[in-house]
Amino acid sequence: MPAFAVSFDDIAAAATRLRGIAHRTPAITSATLDARTGARVFLKAENLQRMGAFKFRGAYNRLAQLDAGERARGVVAFSSGNHAQGVALAARLLGIAATIVMPSDAPAAKLAATRGYGAEIVLYERATMNRAEIASALVAERGATLVPPYDDPAIIAGAGTTALELIEDAGPLDVLIVCTGGGGLLSGCALAATALTPGIAVYGVEPVAGDDWVQSLARNERVTIPIPATIADGLQTQTPGELTFPIVRALCAGVVTVSDDELRLAMRFAFERLKLVIEPSGAAALAALLMERVDVRGKRVGVTISGGNVDAATFARLIA
Amino acid sequence: MPAFAVSFDDIAAAATRLRGIAHRTPAITSATLDARTGARVFLKAENLQRMGAFKFRGAYNRLAQLDAGERARGVVAFSSGNHAQGVALAARLLGIAATIVMPSDAPAAKLAATRGYGAEIVLYERATMNRAEIASALVAERGATLVPPYDDPAIIAGAGTTALELIEDAGPLDVLIVCTGGGGLLSGCALAATALTPGIAVYGVEPVAGDDWVQSLARNERVTIPIPATIADGLQTQTPGELTFPIVRALCAGVVTVSDDELRLAMRFAFERLKLVIEPSGAAALAALLMERVDVRGKRVGVTISGGNVDAATFARLIA
Numbered sequence: 001m002p003a004f005a006v007s008f009d010d011i012a013a014a015a016t017r018l019r020g021i022a023h024r025t026p027a028i029t030s031a032t033l034d035a036r037t038g039a040r041v042f043l044k045a046e047n048l049q050r051m052g053a054f055k056f057r058g059a060y061n062r063l064a065q066l067d068a069g070e071r072a073r074g075v076v077a078f079s080s081g082n083h084a085q086g087v088a089l090a091a092r093l094l095g096i097a098a099t100i101v102m103p104s105d106a107p108a109a110k111l112a113a114t115r116g117y118g119a120e121i122v123l124y125e126r127a128t129m130n131r132a133e134i135a136s137a138l139v140a141e142r143g144a145t146l147v148p149p150y151d152d153p154a155i156i157a158g159a160g161t162t163a164l165e166l167i168e169d170a171g172p173l174d175v176l177i178v179c180t181g182g183g184g185l186l187s188g189c190a191l192a193a194t195a196l197t198p199g200i201a202v203y204g205v206e207p208v209a210g211d212d213w214v215q216s217l218a219r220n221e222r223v224t225i226p227i228p229a230t231i232a233d234g235l236q237t238q239t240p241g242e243l244t245f246p247i248v249r250a251l252c253a254g255v256v257t258v259s260d261d262e263l264r265l266a267m268r269f270a271f272e273r274l275k276l277v278i279e280p281s282g283a284a285a286l287a288a289l290l291m292e293r294v295d296v297r298g299k300r301v302g303v304t305i306s307g308g309n310v311d312a313a314t315f316a317r318l319i320a
Numbered sequence: 321m322p323a324f325a326v327s328f329d330d331i332a333a334a335a336t337r338l339r340g341i342a343h344r345t346p347a348i349t350s351a352t353l354d355a356r357t358g359a360r361v362f363l364k365a366e367n368l369q370r371m372g373a374f375k376f377r378g379a380y381n382r383l384a385q386l387d388a389g390e391r392a393r394g395v396v397a398f399s400s401g402n403h404a405q406g407v408a409l410a411a412r413l414l415g416i417a418a419t420i421v422m423p424s425d426a427p428a429a430k431l432a433a434t435r436g437y438g439a440e441i442v443l444y445e446r447a448t449m450n451r452a453e454i455a456s457a458l459v460a461e462r463g464a465t466l467v468p469p470y471d472d473p474a475i476i477a478g479a480g481t482t483a484l485e486l487i488e489d490a491g492p493l494d495v496l497i498v499c500t501g502g503g504g505l506l507s508g509c510a511l512a513a514t515a516l517t518p519g520i521a522v523y524g525v526e527p528v529a530g531d532d533w534v535q536s537l538a539r540n541e542r543v544t545i546p547i548p549a550t551i552a553d554g555l556q557t558q559t560p561g562e563l564t565f566p567i568v569r570a571l572c573a574g575v576v577t578v579s580d581d582e583l584r585l586a587m588r589f590a591f592e593r594l595k596l597v598i599e600p601s602g603a604a605a606l607a608a609l610l611m612e613r614v615d616v617r618g619k620r621v622g623v624t625i626s627g628g629n630v631d632a633a634t635f636a637r638l639i640a
Contacts, residue, residue: 026346028368047595048348109592268632272429275367275628277595308595312588316636 004250005243008195010157011188014061015164021093022057022161023049027169027302032273037289039296042170044162047278047308051117053234054162054185054306055086055149061158062147063090071096073143078131080106081234082307083149088117099144101135109311150184151241160188164196166302172197174299179284179306180204180213180255181235183244189304190251204248204255205288207232207263213248213255216240220249231260231318234281234307256293263287264318270305271319279310280318324570325563328515330477331508334381335484341413342377342481343369347489347622352593357609359616362490364482367598367628371437373554374482374505374626375406375469381478382467383410391416393463398451400426401554402627403469408437419464421455429631470504471561480508484516486622492517494619499604499626500524500533500575501555503564509624510571524568524575525608527552527583533568533575536560540569551580551638554601554627576613583607584638590625591639599630600638 028043046054063075074097077087084100091098098119102111103126115121124134139146148155162185167173176193180186186204193200206213210228216239224239240248248255258266263280266287270276278286285303288294310318348363366374383395394417397407404420411418418439422431423446435441444454459466468475482505487493496513500506506524513520526533530548536559544559560568568575578586583600586607590596598606605623608614614621630638 023349026368029343031370048346050351052593052595271597271632271635273372275372275597277591277597312591312639315591316640319632320636 004191004247005153006156006160006188006191006247008191010153011160011164011192014057014157015161017061017064018057018158018161021060024165025049027166028274030274037296039299039301041289041301041303042166042173043274043286044166044302044304045276046162046304046306047276047282051082051085051089052307052309053082053086053282054159054304055082056089057161058155058158058184059083059086059147060090060093062152062154063087063094063096065154066096066145070145073145074099075147076101076135076138076144077147077149078135079149080110082309084110084114085117085309087147088114088119092118099138101131101138103131107311110309150182151243153243156184156188156243158188159185160192162304163189163192163302167193167196170300170302172300173200173302175294175296176200176202176302177285177288177294178202178204178304179235179281180206181237181281182241183213183248184241185304185306186252187244187247190247194251201253202251203253203288203294205284205293206255206257207235207284208257208259210236211257212237212239214257216245217249217255232263232281232284234279235284256288258284258287258291258293262291266290268319276305277308277310277315278305279307282307324511324567325473326476326480326508326511326567328511330473331480331484331512334377334474334477335481337381337384338377338478338481341380344485345369347486348594350594357616359619359621361609361621361623362486362493363594363606364486364622364624365596366482366624366626367596367602371402371405371409372627372629373402373406373602374479374624375402376409377481378475378478378504379403379406379467380410380413382472382474383407383414383416385474386416386465390465393465394419395467396421396455396458396464397467397469398455399469400430402629404430404434405437405629407467408434408439412438419458421451421458423451427631430629470502471563473563476504476508476563478508479505480512482624483509483512483622487513487516490622492620493520493622495614495616496520496522496622497605497608497614498522498524498624499555499601500526501557501601502561503533503568504561505624505626506572507564507567510567514571521573522571523573523608523614525604525613526575526577527555527604528577528579530556531577532557532559534577536565537569537575552583552601552604554599555604576608578604578607578611578613582611586610588639596625597628597630597635598625599627602627
């Protein structure tokens with residue numbers, strides 16, 4: 001096996017760090033879903049994770065490995081979504097000051113949640129300012145540590161504990177379906193799943209409007225696309241990660257796509273039949289399962305539900 | 321202890337019958353909820369139960385004890401809600417024909433779900449016909465067994481497995497808060513909880529508009545009230561059950577009430593912070609917790625979330 005930025009041992013170590021800190025989210029089963037798909041399906045409900053998404057796992061795993069000096073100088077992240085809340089919560093739990101760079105037009109609920117976890121928020125104008133530059137300036141000025149959303153070994157290893165737990169709880173799987181934006185969750189889960197159950201077919205799922213993974217895998221190099229227009233706000237990345245791409249390329253069976261309508265269908269299914277609140281991005285893997293993008297008949301299938309952070313008005317509109 | 325219609329052994333036997341059939345629903349924790357209440361809270365998420373509510377437990381436990389002749393003649397139930405779906409699903413799993421008497425104005429989604437589980441549906445006009453009489457006629461005509469929604473030892477014992485599992489998974493509790501309509505869940509949980517952890521304070525919760533339990537406990541006899549006007553459609557019973565009342569009177573610390581606005585608040589909290597879909601009735605115990613109707617500070621507290629069957633339009637309106 002080629003040497004990746006992350007090993008299975010890193011994921012096992014992350015699991016130890018997260019024990020008693022992160023929720024061990026349930027592996028949910030549904031006879032209705034099994035009947036509909038002809039498979040035995042286990043849903044890893046990371047919408048029930050602390051701060052409502054798997055992002056907490058990577059953020060905590062990263063911050064827990066900072067030394068005393070680094071902790072004292074604080075952390076910086078830029079994100080308008082779940083990564084912001086993950087870093088903010090992990091920082092609070094570890095007694096580290098966190099500064100989150102967010103666009104001034106971020107949803108009020110996300111600003112409030114991030115502030116609620118005790119983070120300092122620095123707002124920027126999306127049209128005229130570059131968030132990476134603002135974050136870099138903060139890092140330079142304060143000596144703070146920048147916490148990237150996915151292209152970081154500790155973030156990937158933390159995310160990989162999602163699949164580790166699922167396979168421990170559900171037993172061996174034939175197929176694992178994981179949503180992918182930057183690829184942190186997908187690459188981490190692929191590392192964990194293929195180490196635990198060699199031969200497992202791991203699939204990524206991305207919005208059809210933002211198929212940078214599909215294009216990149218087809219061309220065997222990282223392709224950059226315009227910012228995709230999709231309701232899956234957590235999957236609007238423009239290119240696979242530098243660290244995540246080689247892992248996915250080597251270990252995954254493929255990446256498939258779903259449309260916004262299919263994401264809505266999966267959210268409605270989760271509402272009606274599973275009684276779970278899933279955000280659009282978090283429904284991508286379930287949508288791929290329901291739309292039969294992956295051959296699962298007669299197989300044992302793991303599906304990640306990556307998050308549930310969606311405001312009431314948006315949710316009401318999408319499940320209507 | 322006085323002799324009740326149900327014993328702890330009945331609940332333990334029900335748990336054995338339900339093993340591998342009912343979902344062992346998770347005991348969900350939330351740091352946000354703990355911080356807000358000053359307690360250590362464990363939510364028994366029966367909205368994640370098969371058919372979306374705890375009602376499956378009692379229905380299956382009742383039907384599984386029918387003999388071959390009774391099974392061959394089928395079962396009858398009257399209900400416009402979760403009991404109908406519970407009986408329909410349990411009957412299907414056991415290969416028993418089920419007939420459900422439902423009002424002609426029942427929500428299309430509930431009719432479809434009940435039909436989807438393979439039950440025959442007999443519709444009646446709510447204004448002019450008596451559902452109990454219709455059901456009795458079916459029972460007489462077919463020799464079928466009537467399955468009551470709560471006032472039945474096997475139904476109560478099945479419901480009691482909810483508390484049994486919660487205490488097994490969460491550990492000993494100081495307080496248990498349970499919603500109550502007819503009292504099947506409350507009496508069963510009170511039996512299980514007080515047997516496992518003597519000294520536990522078990523509270524019932526009902527809508528303030530339908531406080532038949534509060535009135536009945538105050539007068540020490542079963543009081544009948546008009547059909548209450550509340551969004552908690554599963555808690556619109558008019559009087560405590562004949563079997564459930566003496567159990568609750570003897571074993572519970574009290575019954576408290578919540579308003580419809582407080583139910584909405586709990587549903588919104590569950591949506592925003594827990595990512596769970598809860599129906600109005602299912603949010604009663606959580607509402608009582610959030611509104612501090614019960615003294616929980618510094619304690620280990622169990623809270624039942626009894627169901628999640630609510631249609632999209634209603635849910636959207638209630639969480640708005």
